[in-house]
Amino acid sequence: MTGRLLKGLLAVVAFSLCGLLMGIAATSDSTAPQSASKTTFYKDVLPILQNNCQSCHRAGEVAPMALMTYDDARPWAVAIKAAVLTQKMPPWYADPQYGHFSNERKLSTQDIKTLVTWVNGGAQPGDPKDAPAPVKFVDGWNIGTPDKVIEMPVAYNVPAEGTVDYQYMVIPAGFAQDTWVRAAEVRPGNRALVHHVIAFIRSPESQWMRDAKPGEFFVPKKTEQDDSAKKSDKSDKSDKKDDESANSNPEKQQTSNEPRRQRRRGEIGDLLVGYAPGIQPLDLTSDQAKLIKAGSDIVLQLHYTANGTAGADKTKIGLIFAKQPPRLRNVTIGASNPSFKIPPNDGNYEVKSQVRLEETVTLADLMPHMHFRGKDFLYQVIYPDGRTETLLSVPKYDFNWQLGYTLEKPLVLPKGTRIECTAHFDNSVNNPYNPDPNKEVKWGDQTWEEMMIGWFSVAVDPKASTAGLVKFEKPGTRTPPDQPDTKAGGVASGTSGGSNTGSTR
Numbered sequence: 001m002t003g004r005l006l007k008g009l010l011a012v013v014a015f016s017l018c019g020l021l022m023g024i025a026a027t028s029d030s031t032a033p034q035s036a037s038k039t040t041f042y043k044d045v046l047p048i049l050q051n052n053c054q055s056c057h058r059a060g061e062v063a064p065m066a067l068m069t070y071d072d073a074r075p076w077a078v079a080i081k082a083a084v085l086t087q088k089m090p091p092w093y094a095d096p097q098y099g100h101f102s103n104e105r106k107l108s109t110q111d112i113k114t115l116v117t118w119v120n121g122g123a124q125p126g127d128p129k130d131a132p133a134p135v136k137f138v139d140g141w142n143i144g145t146p147d148k149v150i151e152m153p154v155a156y157n158v159p160a161e162g163t164v165d166y167q168y169m170v171i172p173a174g175f176a177q178d179t180w181v182r183a184a185e186v187r188p189g190n191r192a193l194v195h196h197v198i199a200f201i202r203s204p205e206s207q208w209m210r211d212a213k214p215g216e217f218f219v220p221k222k223t224e225q226d227d228s229a230k231k232s233d234k235s236d237k238s239d240k241k242d243d244e245s246a247n248s249n250p251e252k253q254q255t256s257n258e259p260r261r262q263r264r265r266g267e268i269g270d271l272l273v274g275y276a277p278g279i280q281p282l283d284l285t286s287d288q289a290k291l292i293k294a295g296s297d298i299v300l301q302l303h304y305t306a307n308g309t310a311g312a313d314k315t316k317i318g319l320i321f322a323k324q325p326p327r328l329r330n331v332t333i334g335a336s337n338p339s340f341k342i343p344p345n346d347g348n349y350e351v352k353s354q355v356r357l358e359e360t361v362t363l364a365d366l367m368p369h370m371h372f373r374g375k376d377f378l379y380q381v382i383y384p385d386g387r388t389e390t391l392l393s394v395p396k397y398d399f400n401w402q403l404g405y406t407l408e409k410p411l412v413l414p415k416g417t418r419i420e421c422t423a424h425f426d427n428s429v430n431n432p433y434n435p436d437p438n439k440e441v442k443w444g445d446q447t448w449e450e451m452m453i454g455w456f457s458v459a460v461d462p463k464a465s466t467a468g469l470v471k472f473e474k475p476g477t478r479t480p481p482d483q484p485d486t487k488a489g490g491v492a493s494g495t496s497g498g499s500n501t502g503s504t505r
């Protein structure tokens with residue numbers, strides 16, 4: 001009885017929905033040609049391209065073609081429709097269920113509709129008088145005209161073929177005074193050959209890469225890597241890896257040679273800015289800045305990939321200074337796990353990493369990093385009271401788009417909070433990027449090896465030392481932070497009870 005009634009009701013609903021849809025179809029049909037022809041490039045489409053596409057789609061930027069003018073865009077009309085309907089463009093990978101990000105790249109439903117209507121209506125130009133004023137881009141930079149440019153003094157010659165070891169170059173930053181940087185951008189000299197660049201800040205007291213002559217290319221010695229690998233129980237992390245994640249695992253830094261031990265005692269080396277396809281430049285809110293101490297160096301890590309044609313690269317970095325000392329210092333830390341072994345043909349291998357905050361900090365942004373086998377990445381925080389919150393979920397990680405996610409509202413995380421990252425790797429034949437599903441895969445620099453780093457930036461008191469800001473923990477550790485911890489020698493004080501032994505979900 002009720003079943004039939006329900007079916008009847010459903011039929012009525014379906015029928016009226018149908019009518020409704022037909023009605024819509026009918027009305028839009030009768031107006032379609034008109035409204036489509038009314039939707040023009042200059043009036044409707046150009047503003048959308050300006051706001052959402054031209055940062056990448058203009059000469060000298062990451063996209064292969066410009067979308068600045070009607071003539072630029074017209075041949076791409078059909079491709080534009082497809083790219084926005086599938087949400088391939090603009091590139092953005094965060095699951096909208098979690099978090100709000102100030103650098104979100106997403107078209108509104110209305111904008112998608114406008115683009116599609118324009119294409120369906122024959123991609124009409126319309127009247128150039130309707131065009132908005134062109135956006136004023138600073139040629140060669142997305143951060144605006146830099147206050148200072150630091151450039152490699154010599155070019156690197158990338159061969160036509162073969163694997164190029166990560167190259168490092170120490171460049172004196174040239175500051176006689178402590179300098180606060182609000183924005184920074186890496187500009188590769190040759191995008192076709194540069195896979196990625198990371199610029200680290202090396203403070204004067206740091207011994208990291210002291211063997212390297214400033215201004216010359218440097219590859220950390222293989223023997224050193226082997227030695228440290230042998231000494232380390234997690235034997236699969238190379239020396240070079242330490243460099244990429246200079247702050248990501250002090251435990252490992254301790255196990256190897258003297259320079260690194262010294263580095264650990266001092267301030268941690270900060271990551272200034274990175275370049276990889278899709279990465280947005282560092283562009284901090286007005287109350288935050290990165291500190292480059294007087295006498296510091298910039299250490300560039302350069303990953304070149306041969307592409308069949310030899311060529312040279314001279315990468316540079318642009319800096320914009322903070323107008324005044326900031327309220328908060330921005331420091332980037334990596335929660336990495338270097339000790340995984342992904343079995344051959346495993347399509348969903350889980351790797352976790354975890355840090356515990358030893359101070360109360362403000363979380364500013366997140367950037368997951370994996371290589372070709374990276375499948376998904378999740379950031380969660382576990383508060384001292386046991387509450388768990390998902391900050392970012394990237395359900396379909398794409399190695400080609402190394403995106404950073406800036407929290408719309410910076411999040412205060414009390415001392416004792418844990419940041420837990422969970423990644424999955426697809427080492428199966430179903431992963432089209434997988435270079436070899438039959439291989440066991442460990443940590444390594446090259447893209448056919450893997451990495452697992454949950455980079456995150458925190459904002460802290462500018463006067464506070466950043467040494468010991470976080471503690472690197474075994475994933476899954478849930479000891480209450482305010483109870484004595486045999487390993488860390490934590491401070492015993494009043495406990496909050498046994499409620500914080502696990503996550504809430």
Ligand code: HEC
Nearest residue numbers: 052053055056057062063064076079080083089090091278
């Ligand atoms: C962050 C940089 C970036 C932004 C923003 C961006 N694009 Fe792209 N776009 C690229 C890159 C890089 C490629 C080439 C690589 C690729 O296809 O993934 C591309 C490719 C394309 C293609 C070719 C797709 C294909 O299947 O061959 C179209 C069409 C396109 N973009 C349209 C747009 C439109 C429209 C917007 C704005 C709504 C936009 N893009 C925003 C970087 C960007």
